[in-house]
Amino acid sequence: MPTIGFAGLGLMGAGIARNLLKGGYPLVGLAHRNRAPLEALIADGAREAANAAALGAECDIVFLCVTGAPQVEALIEGDTGIRAGARGAGKRDLVIVDCSTSEPTVTRRLADSLAADGIILIDAPLGGTPTQAEAGELQAIVGSDDATLARLRPVLETWAAKILHVGPVGAGHTMKLLNNFLAMGYGAIFAEALTIGAKAGITPQTFDSVIRGSRMDSGFYRTFFQYVLERDRDAHRFTLANAHKDTRYLADLAEALNVEAGVAKAVRDLYAGAESQGDGDRFVPELSDIVAARHQLSLV
Template identity: 85%
Template sequence: MPTIGFAGLGFMGAGMAANILKAGHPLKVLAHRNRQPIDDLVAWGAEEASNAAALGAECDIVFLCVTGAPQVKALIDGDEGIRAGARNAGREGLVIVDCSTSEPTLTRELAASLSEDGITLIDAPLGGTPAQAETGELQAIVGADDATLERVRPVMETWAARIMHVGPVGAGHTMKLLNNFLAMGYGAIFAEALTIGAKAGITPQTFDSVIRGSRMDSGFYQTFFQYVLERDRNAHRFTLANAHKDTRYLASLAEAMNVDAGVAKAVRDLYASAESQGDGEKYVPELSDIVAARYHTSLGK
């Protein structure tokens, strides 16, 4: 079986890496801020890599699941990055699978430059929740050539219930940004609708009694309102800082495509304002409280 490397053991990555290990693949993992996931994986049989270069030198396939474009760039092209490790070891044929939500322009640029070193980069950003990462039920939105996808598919199937091939490298990140624009757009709309309703005497409970089960209901709606109604912070663990990052990337993509995306910019600006006031580590459903507080109202029971 190919030796797998994994960098980025956060909410999603920890569960993904655990499933790769459970399937019997030799696994090398790279530590970052939180030691608990890596200590658990090592206890279950994984090996800790000293740096990203070691992943490039010793692995056949390396998965990245980090915050965004700067972190991807650093892991690949840092002084002790994956490219340097593969190059120094004389290793060709390495495949890097970027599961982060990154910028499509950077993805295509890195893919082109890595190919000169015999390294293939594909993008496979994720759909789903940390709970689905643990149970192996994520979605992978893949930008890749057919041959590379088939090479990595058996490993991806250890953590993904659905693998969607949407085009060549960069297409996965493009589609993921569009998906997250829809999700974060709904989050912004829910937050403002709840505040307007509360100011007009419509409680969150009344709001939910009309929307739940209607055509406007969805999985995103349900986890968002699990926080609004039950105050369950863990129902939807996606930070406002990440929401701002993704909507910023989408607005930049729209600008590069010469699209004056007024809605995208408005959504981006709302998340940017939440992060700028120090709420970046709060989760997306908590935007409802942030917006309500700005208008001197409360949505809590």
């Protein structure tokens, strides 16, 4: 079985890596600031890589599940990057699977550059939650050629309940940004609607009594309001910093495509404002409290 490398053992990555290990694949992990997920995987049979170059040298497939484009580039390039390790080992059949939510333009540029070294880069950003990552029930939104996807499908199936092939390399990241634009857009709308309602005497409970079960109900709505109504911070563990990053990438993509995206820019700016005031580590549903507080309101 191919040896799998993994960089980015965060909320999503740790669950994916564990399912790869359960699937019987030899796993080599790269440590970051929090060593606990890697130590848990080592206890179950994984090995630790000294650096990203070791992943390139020792592995047949390397998964990246990091914050965004700068982190992806840092792992791939440089003297101790994945490319250097693969070159040093004389490998020309390595596949890098980028599960991060990254910039499509960067993804395509890296893929073209890596191809000169015989390295294939595909994008497979994620749909789902950390709980679904643990359960092996994520969506993989894949940008790849047909042959590479066929090669990787058994590996992806260890952690993805649904594999969605949306086009060539870069298409996965494009679709993921569109998906997150919808989600973060809903989050922005919910936050402002709750504040407008509170100003007019409509409580969150009254708001929910009308929306829940209606055509405007959704899985995102349910987790957002699990926080609003029950104060459950773990209901939707996606940070405002990540929301800002993803909406910024989407707005930048629209600009590169000469699309006038006023809504995308407005959504981006709301999350940018939350991060700039020091709330980047809070989760998306908490945007409702942040917007309310700006108007001297409480939703509790």
